[in-house]
Amino acid sequence: VNIGLYNSVTPVLQGSPELLHKHSRYQYYFLTMCLLTQRNQNKRFFLTPHQSVPAISRQAQTTKKIFISWLLFLSLPDCPPLGLESLRVDDSQIQASSYQRSGLGPHRGRLNIQSGIEDGDLYDGAWCAEYKDQHQWLQVDAIYHTLFTGVILQGRNSIWSWDWVHTYKVQLSNDSVNWETCMNGTEEAIFEGNQNPETPVLGRLPVPTVARFIRINPQTWYFNGTICLRAEIMGCRVDDPTDIYASERELGSKDDLDFRHHNYKEMRKLMKSVTEECPDITHVYTIGKSYMGFKLYVMVISDNPSKHELGEPEFRYVAGMHGNEVLGRELVLNLMQYLCREYKKGNQRVVRLVTETRIHLLPSMNPDGYEDAYVKGSELAGWADGRYSFEGIDLNHNFPDLNNIMWDAQETAADKSKVSNHYIPIPEYYTKEDAMVAPETRAVISWMQDIPFVLSANLHGGELVVTYPFDCTRDWAPVEDTPTADNAFFRWLATVYASTNLVMANPDRRICHSEDFQSHNNIINGGAWHTVPGSMNDFSYLHTNCFEVTVELSCDKFPHASELPIEWENNKESLLVYMEQVGIKGVIRDKLTKQGIADAVIKVEDHDHDIRSAADGDYWRLLNPGEYKVVVWAEGYFPSMRRCNVGMEPHPTICDFTMTKTPLQRLKEIRAKGGKIPQDLQLRLRALRLRKLRASTKAINRRRESQRLQQARKARSTGAQRA
DSSP: OOOTTOOOOOOSOOOOOHHHTTOOTTTTOOOOOOSSSSTTOOOOOOOOOOOOOOOHHHHHHHHHTTTOOOOOOSSOOOOBBBBTTTTOOGGGEESSSSSSSSGGSSSGOBBOOOOOOTTTTTTBSSEEOOOOSOOOOEEEEEEEEEEEEEEEEEEOOOOOOOOEEEEEEEEEEEESSSSSOOEEEEOOOOOOOOOEEEEEEEEEEEEEEEHHHHEEEEEOOOOTSSOEEEEEEEEOOOOOTTOTTTTOOOOOSSSSSOOOOOOOHHHHHHHHHHHHHHHTTTEEEEEEEEEOOOOEEEEESSSSSTTTOTHHHTTEEEOOOOOOOOHHHHHHHHHHHHHHHHHTTHHHHHHHHHHOEEEESSOOSOHHHHHHHHHOTTTTSSSTSSSOOOSSSSGGSSOOOOOHHHHHHHHSSSGGGSSSOOOOOOOGGGGGGGGGOHHHHHHHHHHHHHHOEEEEEEEEEESSSSEEESSSOOOOOHHHHOOOOTTHHHHHHHHHHHHHTTTTOOOOOOOSOOOOOOGGGGGHHHHHHHHOOOOOHHHHHSSSSEEEEEOOOOOOOOOGGGHHHHHHHHHHHHHHTTTTTTTTEEEEEEETOOOBBTTTTTEEEEEEEEEOOOOOOOEEEOSSEEEEEEEEOTBBBEEEEEEEEESSSSSSSOOOOOOOOHHHHHHHHHTTTTTOOOOOOHHHHHHHHHHHHHHHHHHHOOOHHHHHHHHHHHHHHHHHHOO
16 A cells, blocks of 8 residues: 555554464555655655565664554555545535636536536536646545545536547645656556546556545547546545544444445345334335346335224335435435334334334335446446336336326316316326336336325435426426426425435535526426426326325435435435325215225315325325315215314324215116216226236236246256257
8 A cells, every 4th residue: 555645654553574474364565654854755665465574773763753654454445435426525625727618617527417408508517628738637635635546537428529538647646736646567557538428437546545635637538529527536534643523523323224235135134134123013015026027125114014004194215216326225224224223212203103104115116227236336337327227218207197198188178177187097008018118117006006105205316306296397398387286285395305404405505417406495396397207206196196206315326335324314304204294184984884985086175186085985185284175075975075274283184074875866866867877987997997007017927927937948958958
């Protein structure tokens, strides 16, 4: 290990070579640094493994000008990124030799930073030097002495320009005045850069070196472009024994949770460990399989986790819809552990959540995509690797587009109030076997049908903002504010999460890429950001009773494991308070039998969006505080009306209904006059389409399993022939 220009070396372990050699299971290096005179105080001495420490004379040991330290490194450190991508590195820490304009300044030279739509604005997708020569550089001040181990490089993000660096040198300094170039033996090291704009490439330093400043010095670049790059620096901060405040500045979490990235196998182990730790309040089930056969696991946390309880709302968090946006996955896994342990400790807030809510946690909706990104790692997965399903489908555009079905019906209807605004059936084309519908999407739709979810959040990454429906715009406008009938409550839901998120709520934070969401209080209508036809949020609102928002959790889609404790603290309160949102709830019963009435329609005055009661007759309607006129209608019953008041208290208002059946004599009179008895045809069509979707899903799964068996037989046959 090259300690470079670091002059305050603290011995990790001192002793004779004979003593150190006893640790034979480690490969270690002795390193000696002698500071004799001002002239050669930066001189470095390298010794090979197991080489003896030079003998030191008694006279030398007593000389005040001599400082000797023996260091034992058990292995080369796996250093984390400094934080250019995650924004831990401030703009003021990044400088450059030159830049073409402000939008291509050094502060834009961050790994995976995304440009605005137009080139030439303040938010372009890289640092670009003003001149095309080998004297250009991008410089990062690590603030503290750092053991630098590598550089990750990427080209310019732009839909109009192609620019990247082919090769580069790395220079290090302790004072930003005197620089030394990284050496590869006796020659200056030349690092391989990029061959395209987007694929990140890691260049490891031949010898990890301690310094404070680091420079990237491009040598060659794309022949038809210019010097442009995005970068991340890998390095470990070196502890300073004289800094008594170092421990106070360390960021992390006091919660003892499993802060690391979990692949499919490790995720299953963690979920199993939580169920073993809290068997009374947890239950794990699967809702289907991915294209590659990974099971979509869900954990339920509740005082009676295996079944729905009358009047208890069903809540869900869904993470990993885009496989490379991994923070949501780890937050959901951390939430499982946290709820389990805090419940056992008697944390009253958690106990109330667990006993009054049935919480469903789906950590990985797209496990195929995640495994692809996981193999490449947090810094090398790029911006899109693992985003899509194995079949190349963006799952957030894969749900039925019910928005345009509703809007088209409203435009052609003589009376728009007669057009259904909820429980809109899946279109016929979507149920066919050859429809481009991912198995993960089919599984989630079926899951939504089986459980009467009330509230949900879809956890994404790559930005810092909470979006709310509608995500799809009318008339295919690329950007247009497209509110729902519950726009006020959706804005409240989004604000609840954004205002309690420690990063979003920070008024001094830097924007992630090109959008200043702080001007919108970190919330925005989905359509006002960019149109997303076929989103899960819109489908959930129009096809079920569930209100759902999307939470963009961080600028970095795949944060390094070292960032996870900080991200948990940033989001912990938001995750909890979001589950506590309320409105009115109750049970709709038959006046004579007292039995619950399923699929009754609950209408709230001045809210052009209805919901339905669940199988046992219970319902939940999310509303802001206020007084509401509520009317309930069910097939074969007289309508029932009540006024319900939603207060400021953190618990729902009970608003039950009893309904009286329509007399048989009245039904006979209607038939005698040739009239039709009112029927809920929309509900029946919805159920029919769901049966067709499930049937086509089964047929596809049988065909896919048959293909897998054939491939396995063929592989065994080929292996036998070779043998």
